[in-house]
Amino acid sequence: MRDPAAIIFDFDGVIADSEMLANLVLAEELTRLGLPTSLEQSYARYVGTRWDEMIALIEEQLARPVPADWGAHLSDTMMARFRRDLAEVPGAGDFIRALGQRPRGIASSSSPARLAISLEVLGLAAHFEGRVFSAELVERGKPAPDIFLLAADRLNVAPETCLVIEDSPSGVRGAKAAGMQVIGLLAGAHIQPGHDAKLRAAGADHIAASWDEVAALAL
Structure with a gap:
C-alpha cells in the first residue's frame, strides 16, 4: 500500500x-516480588497485554494480590530506566x-x-x-x-x-x-x-x- x-x-x-528494556525491568521486579521470571518468560506472558490484564495474570500466578504500591513502583523504576537507556x-x-x-x-x-x-x-x-x-x-x-x-x-x-x-x-x-x-x-x-x-x-x-x-x- x-x-x-x-x-x-x-x-x-x-x-x-x-520491549526488551521494559520486559527486563518487569522480570527483575516480578522476581523481587516472589515470582521468579526470566526475560523470555516476560515476553511470552505479558507482551501485548493491557495493565489490568497483566496484573490479573500476575496475581493468579502469585496466588495473592500485589502490594498496593507495586504498580507505581514498577512505573517509576521503568521510567528511570527509560530515561537512562x-x-x-x-x-x-x-x-x-x-x-x-x-x-x-x-x-x-x-x-x-x-x-x-x-x-x-x-x-x-x-x-x-x-x-x-x-x-x-x-x-x-x-x-x-x-x-x-x-x-x-x-x-x-x-x-x-x-x-x-x-x-x-x-x-x-x-x-x-x-x-x-x-x-x-x-x-x-x-x-x-x-x-x-x-x-x-x-x-x-x-x-x-x-x-x-x-x-x-x-x-
Whole structure:
C-alpha cells in the first residue's frame, strides 16, 4: 500500500526499542516480588497485554494480590530506566522525519505518561503533538479495533485508507478488524525467531525486517 492517507504507528517495539528494556525491568521486579521470571518468560506472558490484564495474570500466578504500591513502583523504576537507556528502533526516527506533513498518529497500549516520557527521550514528541492515542482512551484495548478507529477519526481519515505499523499479533488483529492495511515490523531487539509467522497468522498484509523495508512498501 503506497501513499496511504495516514500512517498509524504502534509505539513500543515499533518506534521505541523498549520491549526488551521494559520486559527486563518487569522480570527483575516480578522476581523481587516472589515470582521468579526470566526475560523470555516476560515476553511470552505479558507482551501485548493491557495493565489490568497483566496484573490479573500476575496475581493468579502469585496466588495473592500485589502490594498496593507495586504498580507505581514498577512505573517509576521503568521510567528511570527509560530515561537512562531508551533508544529508538533503528531507522524509526528517519522514517518519521521523512513523512513531512503526511498525517500520522500513535495507537498504543501504553499509558499516556509512558508515551510522553518516551517520545521526549527520543526527541520525537513534536512529530506527534496531539496525535498520541493510548488504549486508556477507549473501552477495549487491542486486539479490539477501538484504538485504531479512534486514531483514524481524530486524524480525519477513513480507516480503510490507513496503514498501520505493528509488531504484535494482537495489534495486527486489531488493525485488521478496523479495516486497515498492516505492515508487521521485525526490527525491534525483542523479536524472536518465528515472530514473522505469528504476524502473518494474525493477518499482516506485509512483513518488514527494517524501517527501510517499510519505506519501500509505503512511501
